[in-house]
Amino acid sequence: MVTIEKLKEFGANTEEGLARCYGSEALYIKLVNMIPKEGSFDALEQAVANQDLDKAFEAAHALKGVLGNLSLTPMYEKCSELTELLRAKKSVDYTPLVEELLNMRKKLCIICEE
Amino acid sequence: MENFLDASRHKRRVLVVDDEMINRELLGAILENDYEVTKAENGQQAWELLNSEGTAFSLILLDLLMPVMDGFELMKLCFADETLKSIPVIVMTSEKSAEVKSIRMGAADFIAKPYDMPDVILARCQRIIEFNEDKTIIRYTEKDTLTGLYTKQYFDEYLRRLKADIDSEMDAVEIRIDRFHLIKELFGREEAHCLLRETAALIRRDLTASRGIACRTEDNSLLVYCEHRNDYEPLITGFQEELAQSSEIRGVNLRAGIHKYEDDSISLENRFERAKAACDRVCGQYETCTAFYSSELHRRSMYHQKLIGDMQDAIDNHDFMVYYQPKYQIQGDKPVLTSAEALIRWKHKELGMLSPGVFIPLFEENGLIRLIDQFVWREAAAQVQRWKEQYNISLPVSVNVSRIDIFDPELVQKLSALLTKYQLEPHELMLEITESAYADNADALIAAVEALRDRGFRIEMDDFGSGYSSLNMLTSIPIDVLKMDMKFVRNMFRDEKSMGLVRLVLDIAAFLEVPVVAEGVEEQRQLDKLKQMGCEIVQGYYFSPPLPADKMEALLRQNAV
Numbered sequence: 001m002v003t004i005e006k007l008k009e010f011g012a013n014t015e016e017g018l019a020r021c022y023g024s025e026a027l028y029i030k031l032v033n034m035i036p037k038e039g040s041f042d043a044l045e046q047a048v049a050n051q052d053l054d055k056a057f058e059a060a061h062a063l064k065g066v067l068g069n070l071s072l073t074p075m076y077e078k079c080s081e082l083t084e085l086l087r088a089k090k091s092v093d094y095t096p097l098v099e100e101l102l103n104m105r106k107k108l109c110i111i112c113e114e
Numbered sequence: 115m116e117n118f119l120d121a122s123r124h125k126r127r128v129l130v131v132d133d134e135m136i137n138r139e140l141l142g143a144i145l146e147n148d149y150e151v152t153k154a155e156n157g158q159q160a161w162e163l164l165n166s167e168g169t170a171f172s173l174i175l176l177d178l179l180m181p182v183m184d185g186f187e188l189m190k191l192c193f194a195d196e197t198l199k200s201i202p203v204i205v206m207t208s209e210k211s212a213e214v215k216s217i218r219m220g221a222a223d224f225i226a227k228p229y230d231m232p233d234v235i236l237a238r239c240q241r242i243i244e245f246n247e248d249k250t251i252i253r254y255t256e257k258d259t260l261t262g263l264y265t266k267q268y269f270d271e272y273l274r275r276l277k278a279d280i281d282s283e284m285d286a287v288e289i290r291i292d293r294f295h296l297i298k299e300l301f302g303r304e305e306a307h308c309l310l311r312e313t314a315a316l317i318r319r320d321l322t323a324s325r326g327i328a329c330r331t332e333d334n335s336l337l338v339y340c341e342h343r344n345d346y347e348p349l350i351t352g353f354q355e356e357l358a359q360s361s362e363i364r365g366v367n368l369r370a371g372i373h374k375y376e377d378d379s380i381s382l383e384n385r386f387e388r389a390k391a392a393c394d395r396v397c398g399q400y401e402t403c404t405a406f407y408s409s410e411l412h413r414r415s416m417y418h419q420k421l422i423g424d425m426q427d428a429i430d431n432h433d434f435m436v437y438y439q440p441k442y443q444i445q446g447d448k449p450v451l452t453s454a455e456a457l458i459r460w461k462h463k464e465l466g467m468l469s470p471g472v473f474i475p476l477f478e479e480n481g482l483i484r485l486i487d488q489f490v491w492r493e494a495a496a497q498v499q500r501w502k503e504q505y506n507i508s509l510p511v512s513v514n515v516s517r518i519d520i521f522d523p524e525l526v527q528k529l530s531a532l533l534t535k536y537q538l539e540p541h542e543l544m545l546e547i548t549e550s551a552y553a554d555n556a557d558a559l560i561a562a563v564e565a566l567r568d569r570g571f572r573i574e575m576d577d578f579g580s581g582y583s584s585l586n587m588l589t590s591i592p593i594d595v596l597k598m599d600m601k602f603v604r605n606m607f608r609d610e611k612s613m614g615l616v617r618l619v620l621d622i623a624a625f626l627e628v629p630v631v632a633e634g635v636e637e638q639r640q641l642d643k644l645k646q647m648g649c650e651i652v653q654g655y656y657f658s659p660p661l662p663a664d665k666m667e668a669l670l671r672q673n674a675v
Binding site for chain 1 (some may be wrong): 134135136137139140143144177182208227228229231232567610
């Protein structure tokens with residue numbers, strides 16, 4: 001079960017996230033629990049593997065919005081970095097960056113399943 | 115007015131369009147206390163919703179980057195649509211450049227991602243909705259200059275914006291000054307308008323104590339949308355008493371029709387239509403001044419509407435039939451068949467045989483009776499001609515000439531044309547005119563009767579004694595026959611007075627030197643008494659009910675033998 005404490009440990013700005021949910025812990029936790037099923041992570045991974053930078057940008061952009069709204073700060077920051085690089089179509093190796101983001105997601109999934 | 119808006123507890127609808135479920139859920143949670151939220155996953159889904167429910171939405175919250183159809187594409191479609199372009203769009207984006215582009219395209223505002231705090235989002239939504247509603251409503255002239263109430267247009271737009279049709283605690287009411295046109299004619303336009311203004315002021319005063327809004331619609335009708343009351347009688351009679359105090363005009367009758375909320379399938383427009391129907395029913399009545407719309411009333415008015423709609427087809431398909439009720443001369447040794455009265459019957463294709471008592475008053479009310487009358491004239495004239503040709507018998511038939519026919523400038527011409535067409539003498543098509551036409555417009559009636567008699571027609575005064583008979587009328591209208599209303603015959607043995615009335619009618623006829631036809635004779639003793647009193651002609655079930663043409667023909671043949 002995710003708790004506010006665990007999310008804090010994870011690095012989330014839970015005060016901001018909760019405020020956005022009208023202070024409802026239940027809603028905040030419910031929305032965070034939807035992250036493991038969030039399809040844009042897979043879309044991002046796939047697009048990067050296919051070197052499709054437009055698709056990758058769309059996915060990263062969408063994720064950035066969601067992660068920002070939930071104030072999952074470490075993931076949001078990583079995703080923002082990715083989004084900006086993809087927007088500029090910088091020729092860098094995206095794989096390690098995506099890998100980092102996916103690892104954070106994995107970590108969050110574990111917290112959710114605990 | 116503002117208070118009323120604030121007091122409205124009805125949630126406006128907001129459409130949230132975002133491909134990310136988490137965003138949709140979050141926004142939904144933020145908005146759902148104040149708004150009814152509908153969600154769409156992309157522009158295409160939103161477009162479909164907008165096309166089916168359109169203006170039900172007060173606001174669209176739109177994400178820009180979405181699969182299938184993005185936010186820019188949806189905005190393009192919406193802003194090109196005459197109806198949908200009135201719905202404001204707030205764009206949700208994290209891109210500064212997209213903000214500018216969206217506003218240029220016509221978006222009303224934007225919300226940044228990650229979202230601001232909920233209160234900020236709510237405030238932005240509320241501001242945009244209010245701004246947009248004010249903008250729309252301001253296009254209409256707000257106040258009716260005569261009464262100071264709102265104009266109908268403003269009233270409609272206002273209630274539409276309120277989504278008032280789903281408010282179960284509000285009544286739709288029409289308040290009308292009964293016979294306003296007569297008041298205008300008698301007291302002048304200025305006085306009549308003054309009365310309307312005073313009535314409006316009373317309504318306004320009543321509304322200050324409760325939620326509601328009112329407007330003027332037609333000349334004499336005021337529409338009120340107000341909190342439900344179980345009984346409007348005290349309110350309306352109270353208004354009447356106050357008007358009696360303040361106005362020079364005596365005997366003002368206010369009438370109100372009310373539609374109480376049933377369910378939200380009935381649009382507000384229809385609710386006011388139903389209030390009007392209830393008001394129509396109570397106008398001209400004296401025992402009560404208010405009526406709630408009821409399903410019975412609805413059923414009846416739908417039934418009436420059906421009959422009106424079916425009439426022309428029924429004439430064309432010969433669903434209307436003319437029946438003939440024989441009249442007998444009773445003063446000789448044996449009763450002699452002398453003539454017949456043509457009576458209309460309607461064999462409705464779905465409803466079966468309809469009583470004339472159902473459709474005649476209805477058609478009299480809306481003037482369609484003219485078509486029925488003309489149909490009967492034609493049929494009866496053709497029938498008289500057939501009997502003449504086939505049996506060499508001339509049986510005069512009397513037909514009804516309704517009040518409204520009297521005002522037809524071509525009346526004489528139309529009837530004369532029938533005589534020519536069917537080669538009849540004027541006395542073979544007798545005309546029955548009801549005495550109540552005299553009360554409507556005496557001069558027109560006298561002129562019409564004189565013109566018809568000049569052409570040779572015989573005029574029977576129908577239903578004599580049933581309405582407001584005037585002795586003056588009898589001396590000013592030249593008639594040939596007096597038809598005694600059937601109520602006299604029905605009651606003649608009740609007491610001395612009733613018998614006296616029959617004698618009186620017979621005396622009047624004797625004075626005018628015209629014969630009397632007694633209608634509704636059903637019993638031997640009625641017949642005997644009438645004969646003894648000198649009544650010449652009798653019509654009624656004692657001799658025969660109204661007969662279809664073939665049965666009447668059989669009677670005629672039998673009579674000839």
